[in-house]
Amino acid sequence: MVCRRRLSFRRYSTYRAATLAGIFTNCVFGVIICFTYMAVWRQNPTAGGYDVTDALTYVWLGQAMLMTVAMWSGGATDDLAARIRSGDVALDLHRPVSLLGWYLACDLGRACYHLLTRGVAPTIVGSLLFDLRYPQDALTGLVFALSVTLAVTVSFGVRMLVSASAFWLVDDTGVKQLAAVCAFFFSGMTVPLVLFPGWTGEVASLLPWASYLQVPADVWLGKRTGLDLIGALGFQALWTAILLWACSAVLRLANRKVVVQGG
Amino acid sequence: MAAGHSPLPEHGELTVPIIEVKGVRRDFLVRRKAGRMRRTASVVTAVRDLDFGVESGEMVGYIGPNGAGKSTTIKMLTGILVPSAGQLSVAGLTPYVQRTTLARKIGVVFGQRTTLWWDLPLRDTFDLLRRIYRVPDSRFRANLATFTELLDLGPLLDTPVRQLSLGQRMRGDLAAALLHDPEVVYLDEPTIGLDVVSKANLRNFLRQTNRERGTTVLLTTHDLDDIEQLCSRVMVIDSGRLVYDGGLAGLHQLGDARRTLVVDLVEPAAALDLPGAQTLRVEGPRQWLSFPADASAAPLIAALAERHAVADLSIREPDIEAVITSIYTSAKLPKPPE
Amino acid sequence: MASGISAAGWNLRTYLLLARMWIRVSMTYRASFVTLTVGQFFITGLDFIGIAILFSNVDALAGFSFSEVAFLYGGSALCLGLADLVLGNIEKLGTRIRMGTFDAMLVRPVSVFVQMCADEFALRRLGRIAQAAGVFVWSVVALDIDWTASRVAMVPYLVGTGTVIFLALFTIGAAVQFWTAESSELSNAFTYGGSTLAQFPLSIYPREAVKALTFVVPLGFVNWYPSLYILDRPDPFGFPAVLQFAGAIAAALLSLLAAVVWRRGTRHYQSTGS
Numbered sequence: 001m002v003c004r005r006r007l008s009f010r011r012y013s014t015y016r017a018a019t020l021a022g023i024f025t026n027c028v029f030g031v032i033i034c035f036t037y038m039a040v041w042r043q044n045p046t047a048g049g050y051d052v053t054d055a056l057t058y059v060w061l062g063q064a065m066l067m068t069v070a071m072w073s074g075g076a077t078d079d080l081a082a083r084i085r086s087g088d089v090a091l092d093l094h095r096p097v098s099l100l101g102w103y104l105a106c107d108l109g110r111a112c113y114h115l116l117t118r119g120v121a122p123t124i125v126g127s128l129l130f131d132l133r134y135p136q137d138a139l140t141g142l143v144f145a146l147s148v149t150l151a152v153t154v155s156f157g158v159r160m161l162v163s164a165s166a167f168w169l170v171d172d173t174g175v176k177q178l179a180a181v182c183a184f185f186f187s188g189m190t191v192p193l194v195l196f197p198g199w200t201g202e203v204a205s206l207l208p209w210a211s212y213l214q215v216p217a218d219v220w221l222g223k224r225t226g227l228d229l230i231g232a233l234g235f236q237a238l239w240t241a242i243l244l245w246a247c248s249a250v251l252r253l254a255n256r257k258v259v260v261q262g263g
Numbered sequence: 264m265a266a267g268h269s270p271l272p273e274h275g276e277l278t279v280p281i282i283e284v285k286g287v288r289r290d291f292l293v294r295r296k297a298g299r300m301r302r303t304a305s306v307v308t309a310v311r312d313l314d315f316g317v318e319s320g321e322m323v324g325y326i327g328p329n330g331a332g333k334s335t336t337i338k339m340l341t342g343i344l345v346p347s348a349g350q351l352s353v354a355g356l357t358p359y360v361q362r363t364t365l366a367r368k369i370g371v372v373f374g375q376r377t378t379l380w381w382d383l384p385l386r387d388t389f390d391l392l393r394r395i396y397r398v399p400d401s402r403f404r405a406n407l408a409t410f411t412e413l414l415d416l417g418p419l420l421d422t423p424v425r426q427l428s429l430g431q432r433m434r435g436d437l438a439a440a441l442l443h444d445p446e447v448v449y450l451d452e453p454t455i456g457l458d459v460v461s462k463a464n465l466r467n468f469l470r471q472t473n474r475e476r477g478t479t480v481l482l483t484t485h486d487l488d489d490i491e492q493l494c495s496r497v498m499v500i501d502s503g504r505l506v507y508d509g510g511l512a513g514l515h516q517l518g519d520a521r522r523t524l525v526v527d528l529v530e531p532a533a534a535l536d537l538p539g540a541q542t543l544r545v546e547g548p549r550q551w552l553s554f555p556a557d558a559s560a561a562p563l564i565a566a567l568a569e570r571h572a573v574a575d576l577s578i579r580e581p582d583i584e585a586v587i588t589s590i591y592t593s594a595k596l597p598k599p600p601e
Numbered sequence: 602m603a604s605g606i607s608a609a610g611w612n613l614r615t616y617l618l619l620a621r622m623w624i625r626v627s628m629t630y631r632a633s634f635v636t637l638t639v640g641q642f643f644i645t646g647l648d649f650i651g652i653a654i655l656f657s658n659v660d661a662l663a664g665f666s667f668s669e670v671a672f673l674y675g676g677s678a679l680c681l682g683l684a685d686l687v688l689g690n691i692e693k694l695g696t697r698i699r700m701g702t703f704d705a706m707l708v709r710p711v712s713v714f715v716q717m718c719a720d721e722f723a724l725r726r727l728g729r730i731a732q733a734a735g736v737f738v739w740s741v742v743a744l745d746i747d748w749t750a751s752r753v754a755m756v757p758y759l760v761g762t763g764t765v766i767f768l769a770l771f772t773i774g775a776a777v778q779f780w781t782a783e784s785s786e787l788s789n790a791f792t793y794g795g796s797t798l799a800q801f802p803l804s805i806y807p808r809e810a811v812k813a814l815t816f817v818v819p820l821g822f823v824n825w826y827p828s829l830y831i832l833d834r835p836d837p838f839g840f841p842a843v844l845q846f847a848g849a850i851a852a853a854l855l856s857l858l859a860a861v862v863w864r865r866g867t868r869h870y871q872s873t874g875s
Binding site (some may be wrong): 291292336341342343344345359362363364366367369371373375376377378380382383387389394395396 | 608615618619622625626702704705709710711712725775857868871872
Binding site (some may be wrong): 021024028038040174 | 629633662781790
C-alpha cells in the first residue's frame, strides 16, 4: 500500500484531453461570472468590501480552487468508497491512522496536479482577459500557498467523512449530493461569502467550507493582514484538526462494525 | 411468422446462402506514439479477401487466434462496422445500410458484455424486447415458456440482471437473442466463464433450437469442445484471412497433427528408439510415442513388439486443440504478404 | 413521406416505451426517488438563491430589476430542465463508446438516437423543472406585465423554442463524442454554461459577444429575445425587434445541424470502429 505523491500525480495526468476540455469549461464559466460581477460592482462599487478588481480576481481563484479542492467530488476519497463497497477495506481498517495518512498523501498529490493544470491554466486566461489583482509581496504568496494546502486538507476531511458513510449507507448518492451542494454554496463559489446579507455571512464564514475558497482568496487579495493573516491559517488548521479527528473516530467505529459483522 | 423457418434445404433445391461474404476487407487506422511529440498513423488490415457463404439452418464454428479478425467479421455482419471493400449480404439485406431492418432478423450474444438492461428483471426485459421486436403475443408466450424451461430461467425471471451470475446472465442473453425468432444468431464466446454443466446445457439448447427452428448459427469460441459438439462446419481465420473452411475431419489433415501410441511394457525400459516415432515421455513401464497422423500405426506396433514384451497399448487421436494450435503456429501455411 | 412519418411514429413510441421502463425502475426505489427529486429541487434552487444574494447588495443589474432577472432565470432554467429531462443522458455517449456498450444499441431495431435519448431516463429531473417553474411563475406574478394576447402567446413560444435549442445543443455536444470519445465536459460548457449565461440580461456583455450569441451560438434566442418582448423593453443594443420573434428559426436551424452532425457521427463510428 505504497503511494507516493508522484504516482498519484501521473495517474491523473493521463486524462489529458479531458483536462483540456475541463480547462475550457473553467474559462467559459469564469468569463460569464466575471461579466455578471462587473455589472454588480458597477451598481455597487464597494459591495462586500471588495472592489471590482477584487471580485474578478475572486472569480478566477474560484475556478482554480474548484478542482484543487475537489468541490464537486472526486479525489482519493472516492477510492475509499469503492473499497468499502467491495469489502477490500477490511484489511485497511486495522491501522486507521496510516489509512488516513495514505489517502491524504494521495489526495495532496492529486490536488497538486489539479492546481497546476486546472488551476493555473484558467487563471492565466483570466489574467489575459481581465485586470486582476496579485499578492503584494512574496510573504503573501507563501501564506497563500499554505492556505491552499490547508484548504485541501479541510476538504479532504469532509470528503473522507462523506466516503465513510458508505460503511453504513447502501446508497450514498444523497449524502454525496448534499456534500457537493454545501461545498459549492458555502465555499463562496456561487456567490462570495462577503456578499451574504447580515448574520448569514458571519455564520457561513465560520463553517469549514469557508476554508475552500473565501479564506485563501482573502489572503491572496490582501484582505487579511498581520494577525488576521495568522488567524486565517489558524481557522483552516483548526478545522483540519477537528475533521481529521472526526475521521479517525469514524474509522475506528467502522472497524468495530466490520469486525463484528465479519467484513 | 409461423413456428420457425424451414430447416436445411431439400436436396436439389437451389438456394441463396443466408449469409454471403464476397471479397470483404476491413482496414483500421491505428495511431501510435512515436517519440515524445509525434504520432504515426498506420493502416492495419484486420480482415482481407473474406469469401464465404452460410446456408440457412447451418451451425458454423468460426475460430481463430486472438486478433485474427473474428469480432471484426461479426461486427460487419451485424451492421456495426462498414467494410472497407467487398460485399456483405445477410438475409438479403446489406447490414450497414439496412441496419434496423436487419436487426429484426438477427440475434446477437456478446459473451463479454450483455445486451440486457442492467436494472431490469429478466421478465421485464423480455417484455420490453417483445414490444421492440413486435413479437406476436402467442409466439412470445410460447417462446418464453420454452426458453424458461430449457434454460432453467424460472427462478431468475424476477431478478434484476445486475444480480445475476455470469452463467445466469448468459442464459438470459441467449433467451433474449432468440425471443423474436431471428433467422440468424451470432454467438460471440457464449460459453466463456461457464462451468461444465452449464456449458453442456447451453450446447443442448443450441442444438435443439437449431434443429427445431432452423436458426442459422455462427459461433465464435475459444472452447473447441463447443465446436466439436455443435458444428459440422468450421471456418478458421488467422491474421485476417480465412485459412480453412470445411468439416471437422478435414481439419486434422491441415495441421501438423500427430497421433500418440501409449505402450505399457512388461518391464520398464529406457526410452524407446523406433523408426518413424518420437518418444515423448517415460513413466515406469509406460511410454508415450508420437508419430505422424497420416501414417499407419501397424508397422510401428510390429517393430515395437519385435523388440520388447508389450503388456498393453492404445492409440490417441490428435485432439482438435492440438490441431488448431498447430495451425495457428504452423510454418506450413503460407503467411499472407504484409 | 408516409414511411418517414411511420418511422417517426415508431421512434416516438419506442422512446416512450423505454422512458416508461426507466420510470418504473426508479419507482421501485420510491423513497430514494422522492429524496433525489426533492434534492434536485433545492440544489438547482441554490442558483436562484445566489441571484437573490446578489440583489441584497444591488437594486438592479444592467437596469433589470430582481423580478425581471428572476424571469430570465426561470425561463432559462425551465428550458434547460425540460431538455435535460428529454435527453439529458445523451451526453454519456463517449463513456458508452469507451466501455463498449454502444454496440449493443446498434444491434437493436431502433434508432440509436432514440435509445441514447431514453437511456436512463431520469424522472427526478422534474425537481429542477419544478423549481424553475416556481421561480418563473413567481416572477410573472411579481412583475407588472401588460398582458396582450401576443405576450401571453410568447410565453409558451419562449419555453418551446428555448427547449428545442437546448435539445439541439445537447445532441451536438454528444455527437462530437463520436469523434473524440471523451466525456461530456466540453458540451457542458455550452449547455450548462449557456443556461447560466441566459440567467442574466445579455446587456452585461459587450456588443460583439451578443452578436455571436445571436448568430453563431444562438443562446440569445433561448429566453433573452422573447423576454425583451414580454417585458416590453427595447433592445439595449438597438438590434432589430424582429429578433424577438425569430427563436423558431434559430431552433429549426440548430436542430437541422444537430441531425446532420449526429448522422455523420454514427457513420463515422461505423467506419472507424471504436
